[in-house]
Amino acid sequence: MTTHTLKLKKPIAFIDLETTGINISKDRIVEICIAKANIDGSVEVKTKRVNPGMPIPLETSLIHGIYDEDVKDEPTFRQMAKSLSQFLDGCDLAGFNSNRFDIPMLVEEFLRIDTNIFDLKNRRFVDAQKIFHLMEPRTLGAAYKFYCGKTLENAHSAEVDTLATLEVVCAQVEKYEGVKMKDAAGVEYEPVKNDVEILHKLSSNNLVDFAQRMILNNKGEVVFNFGKNAGKKVEDVLTKEPQYYDWIINNDFPLDTKRKLTEIKIKMKR
Template sequence: MTHHTLKLKKPLAIIDLETTGVNITRDRIVEICIAKANLDGTVETRTKKVNPTIPIPLETSLIHGIYDEDVANEPTFKQLARSLAQFLEGCDLAGFNSNRFDIPMLVEEFLRVDSNLFDIKNRKLIDVQRIFHLMEPRTLSAAYKFYCQKTLENAHSAEADTLATLEVLCAQVERYEGVTIKDDKGVEYEPVKNDIDELHKLTSSTLVDFAQRMTLDKNGEVVFNFGKNAGKRVVDVLEKEPQYYDWIMNSDFPLDTKRKLTEIKLKMKK
């Protein structure tokens, strides 16, 4: 895009980051792209690779295609910070899921360098994903309209909702069976099949407990999904800190979570 149609009071910088991972405090930026929409309708784009000073995990490189050797000779964020701050001077900020990821990540990187270099106090923040989710709601009525081209009468009456859900599922299977998409590693696969085992795998395969305080990692191991032990194997945590189990059992977690954790603990004893 070389021109835009937005009515602006300040330039609007659309930001997208590639990073070593999704943890705002631990991970680092490996590439930053900014498309600056100016008041005169023009758009200038700037893209920079960044040496994150920490290794990029292979599974992350497979998603964005940037490997350690690609950034080994690039400047660090610290070296780029001043010119980046100048480029973003006086701009409002936008992105896709940017309020939860790109902006917090960027702010964190700037704060490590100098707490006064980059401030978001007087900037407007626009998250395009939020507009998408607001205007194209992910409700049953919206799905019924999208997949079945019908308006759901009596939404929230249980009978109308169950029948509409069945109709949507049938329409989804018809629409997507045979449709291939690419996974993280660029391998093509066909996610939707007219087969209940496959549909379970697609929608519920990493489910351990319903509150999702635990989940399965890529090796199929049960790991914690929250707090200080996020990403650690549940069996390792229970072994090293047995009091963590007691803390969960005595805290305000759902009974389902407590039961699943207890099952894991009992299996360990065997």
């Protein structure tokens, strides 16, 4: 039975997705694996194939090995959304590159169905890739070899990648807890601890929306992270260029980005 060594106050769900592509707004999930690490050290694993309701491009199938024929009789995401939401209820979320891809993609799928079915409030987000790239810049396979001393077989299988990521985070905590670094000002600090709150801050310290169209600058202000307004405060842009909000809302941006931008706009009016 799979176990873990993380010190938890609530379960943390490690997620890996295989999809039709990498466009968060347009592509869809074809396989999802969740390894839920519980407070008692046990791990529950659920792996599901998903009918994406659209063709899987051949070049994508050649990467993860899932073809249209493999998912034609599987349930759609809409059909499994309620049970997935229940399984993830009360969990923090984690993965490998999960803040940039897996979690945003999962959030988009839920938002297409119901904006209230999957609540992200009071959740922490731990990205093993962020920790890895800070401490040992490489790939998941190299991370697994480096931290766990094993070769990652069958990479791009959702369950293999998910369980490998869980092992990597456990090994990262064991290796780096107590290791000190210096920040830009030369102040010594300890970035990694066996505490999901600390790992969340390390992984998601400037996160606003999952697609990172907006981020927090070093002053804690929400700024745009793309295009002509990159680096500019969102509130300033919306005040000076109110049409910029409409442009984002009416174009091909992730639903999560639109929701977060709308929340900022509503807050400005209070």
